[in-house]
Amino acid sequence: MRRLDLLTGLVTTVVGALAFWDANGLAMFGDSHVPGPGFFPKILSGLLTALGLTLAGMALRERDEPAADDEAGTDEAGPTRGGRVRAFAVLVAFGVIAPLVAVVGYVPAMVLLVLVVLYGIERRRDFRSFVAALLIPVATYMLFAHAFSIPLPNGPLLPA
Amino acid sequence: MNALENLIEGLGSALTPQNLMWVLIGVTLGTVVGILPGLGNPAAVLAVLLPLTLKLPPTTGLIMMAGLYHGAKFAGSTTAILLNIPTETSSVVLCYDGHQLARQGRAGPAMGMSAISGFIASTLGVIALTFLAPIIAKFAVAFGPPEFAALMVFGLLLVITVTGKSPIKGFISMTVGLLLSTVGVDLFSGTQRFTFGNINLFDGVEFLVLTLGMFAVAEVLVNVEQVRGKSLLTIPKGIRNLLPTMQDLKECRGAIAQGSITGFLVGSVPGGGSTIASFVAYTLQKNMSRRPEKFGKGAMEGVAAPEAANNSEVGGAMVPLLSLGLPGSASTSVMLAALLLFGIQPGPRLFETNPEIVWPVIASLYLGNFALIVLNLPMIPIWVRLLKIPYWVLYPCILVLSVVGAYSVRGSMFDIYMLIFFSALGYGFRKLSIPPTPLLMAFVLGPQAENAIRQSLILSDNDLLIFVERPISAIVLGLAAIVVVLAIYTRRKPGGRMPTKSDIDPEPLLPTEPQPRKVNTQP
Numbered sequence: 195m196r197r198l199d200l201l202t203g204l205v206t207t208v209v210g211a212l213a214f215w216d217a218n219g220l221a222m223f224g225d226s227h228v229p230g231p232g233f234f235p236k237i238l239s240g241l242l243t244a245l246g247l248t249l250a251g252m253a254l255r256e257r258d259e260p261a262a263d264d265e266a267g268t269d270e271a272g273p274t275r276g277g278r279v280r281a282f283a284v285l286v287a288f289g290v291i292a293p294l295v296a297v298v299g300y301v302p303a304m305v306l307l308v309l310v311v312l313y314g315i316e317r318r319r320d321f322r323s324f325v326a327a328l329l330i331p332v333a334t335y336m337l338f339a340h341a342f343s344i345p346l347p348n349g350p351l352l353p354a
Numbered sequence: 355m356n357a358l359e360n361l362i363e364g365l366g367s368a369l370t371p372q373n374l375m376w377v378l379i380g381v382t383l384g385t386v387v388g389i390l391p392g393l394g395n396p397a398a399v400l401a402v403l404l405p406l407t408l409k410l411p412p413t414t415g416l417i418m419m420a421g422l423y424h425g426a427k428f429a430g431s432t433t434a435i436l437l438n439i440p441t442e443t444s445s446v447v448l449c450y451d452g453h454q455l456a457r458q459g460r461a462g463p464a465m466g467m468s469a470i471s472g473f474i475a476s477t478l479g480v481i482a483l484t485f486l487a488p489i490i491a492k493f494a495v496a497f498g499p500p501e502f503a504a505l506m507v508f509g510l511l512l513v514i515t516v517t518g519k520s521p522i523k524g525f526i527s528m529t530v531g532l533l534l535s536t537v538g539v540d541l542f543s544g545t546q547r548f549t550f551g552n553i554n555l556f557d558g559v560e561f562l563v564l565t566l567g568m569f570a571v572a573e574v575l576v577n578v579e580q581v582r583g584k585s586l587l588t589i590p591k592g593i594r595n596l597l598p599t600m601q602d603l604k605e606c607r608g609a610i611a612q613g614s615i616t617g618f619l620v621g622s623v624p625g626g627g628s629t630i631a632s633f634v635a636y637t638l639q640k641n642m643s644r645r646p647e648k649f650g651k652g653a654m655e656g657v658a659a660p661e662a663a664n665n666s667e668v669g670g671a672m673v674p675l676l677s678l679g680l681p682g683s684a685s686t687s688v689m690l691a692a693l694l695l696f697g698i699q700p701g702p703r704l705f706e707t708n709p710e711i712v713w714p715v716i717a718s719l720y721l722g723n724f725a726l727i728v729l730n731l732p733m734i735p736i737w738v739r740l741l742k743i744p745y746w747v748l749y750p751c752i753l754v755l756s757v758v759g760a761y762s763v764r765g766s767m768f769d770i771y772m773l774i775f776f777s778a779l780g781y782g783f784r785k786l787s788i789p790p791t792p793l794l795m796a797f798v799l800g801p802q803a804e805n806a807i808r809q810s811l812i813l814s815d816n817d818l819l820i821f822v823e824r825p826i827s828a829i830v831l832g833l834a835a836i837v838v839v840l841a842i843y844t845r846r847k848p849g850g851r852m853p854t855k856s857d858i859d860p861e862p863l864l865p866t867e868p869q870p871r872k873v874n875t876q877p
Binding site: 206 | 522523525526529530532533536540542543545547548571574575576578579580746747749750751753754755757758761762765767770771773774777778781785786787788804807808811812815816
C-alpha cells in the first residue's frame, strides 16, 4: 500500500506539473487585471502538484511505521491474480475493439467484442454465448438506430 | 382565488382519464428510456421525447412531460443503486449508500426508499411552491454571481466530508475533476485550454463519456476481477425484503424532511440544480447523524436525504421558471422550451395571464410523482430480479451500451476513445484507492464555480471581500465552514472513527475461497 501511495503521489505530481506547463501560455490575468483563462488551470495544476508531493511524502514517512489502519486479524479477500488478468484482458479487448466501430461498423465490432469476452476471456464456449454475442449488439442497434433515430456507423458490411 | 383553491382546481383539470393515462405513459417511457446510458439524463429524456408531447394539447403535453421527468429520475436512481452506474448527475450520491445497500441484499428497500422519500419530498415541494413561490422568487432574484460562487464553493468543500479514509486522495480526485472541467474553450476569452488543438475538445469533456468510463466500465472491470459465474449481488428473498421496513421509514423521517427543505431551497436558485441539492442534502445528513460512520457503508438515510432533495428540487426549480422565466436546471430549461413552443410566456404575470396552464402544470408535478410510486413500487421486485442475471451476460451488455451511449452523444468516434481513456483511468483510480465520485462532482460543479468566481471578481475589481460583504454569500460560506469543521471533528472523535482499510476497494462479491463477508466500502 505504501509503494502504491508513493507511485500515486509521484504520478500525480508529474501530471500536475505537465498541466501547469501546458497552461503556461494562458494568461493568469487579462485586461484590467481580471482573472484570465489561465487563472483556474494554473491554480489547480499547482494544487495537484502539491497534493501529489504531499501524498508521496506521506507514503515515504509512513514506510517504517506500522500501518495505523491495519487491523490485526482482519480477514480481507482481494482479487485473485486470475481475476486481475481477466479484468486487464477485458480492458485491453475493450480498448482495441471499440475503435473498430469506425472501421467495420457498430454491429460487427460489438459482436466481435462480446465474442472475445465470452469465448476468449470468460471461456464460455457454448451456444448461449454465441446467441448473446449476436443478440446484444443487434438489439442495441435496433433500439438506438431505429427506435431513437440515433445514427450508428454501419461500416462496409451493412447497408447504409 | 387563493393559491390553495387554484391548486385544487389545477388538480381537477389534471385528473382527467386522458391526462392520467398520459402521465402513466410518461412515467413508463421516462423510466425505460432513462435506464439507457446516453439517454439517462432527465433533460436528455425530455429532449428526445419532447416531440411526442407536442402532439398533445398543452396541458396534457406538460403533464406527460412531468411523468417523463419523474420516470427518468427514478431510472437514474435504479441504475445507481443496482449497478453503481449513475446515468445522471443527481444520482451520483446514491452510489455511496444505495449500491452498498444493494450489496447487502437490500436493493429493494433502497429503491423503495428512493421512491417513497421522493414522493414525500415532491409533495412537500409542490406545497411549498404553491404558497411560497412569490417569496422565494424574491430570494432567487437576489442571487448574483458571488452568491452562486459561494454555493459552488460550498458544494466543492463538502467533498471533504465524503472522501472516505484518505482525504488527500479525495482532494486529488476533486482537483483532477476541476482540471478536467477547464478543458475546452474559455467562455470569457475564447482561449483554448488543454485542447491540444483537437477540435473535439473545444466543447470540453462530455459528462456522459466520463461517467460511463469512470463508473460503468471501471465498475465492470472491478467486478470481473472478483465475480466468476454468479449473479452480481445477493438477491433478497421474500416480499418483506423487497421494500423498506417501518423501522427504515422511522429512521429516515428526519433525513426526508431535511432533504426536502434543502432540495427546494437549492432548486429555487437559478442554476442550483438537483446535483448540488442531492449532494448538499447527503452531506448535511451525514454531519447531523448520530452515526456518521454508517454513511458510505449502507445507511438508508444516505438514500433518503439525497433522493428527497432530488425530488423537492423540482418544485423549487419551478419557482424561477414560472415566476421569472428563468430555468433553474437543465430539465426546466427543456420545460421552458416546451412552454414557449406551446405559446406560453413564463414570467411574473404568468400566474395571472395563464392560471389554467400554470396550476395544472404544478399539479402535474405531483401527479407524475404519484404515478411513479404507483407504477414503480410494484415493479421493484422486477428490477431487483435483474440482479439474477448472471454477470457474464450482464457485463457485456454494459460494455456494449457504454460504447453506444458514448457514441450517441455527438456521433463522434473521439468520444469512444475518451471512453476507453476514462475506463482505464477509473480502473486505475479503483486500484489506487482513489475515490472517483469527488472527481465527478467537481467536474460537474467546476464550470459553474469558475464562471461565478470570475464574474464576482470582475464585479468587485478582484476584491475577494465581495464574498463576505454580501449577506447571502457570507451566510453560505459560513455554513460551509461550519460543515467542514463538523466533518473534521467527526472524523477525529472516537465514535466517528474512519472506516478501516480498503474502504475504497469494493469487497469481493463472491470470493473464490470461503472467506468471511465484510461490509462493503465507499465507491
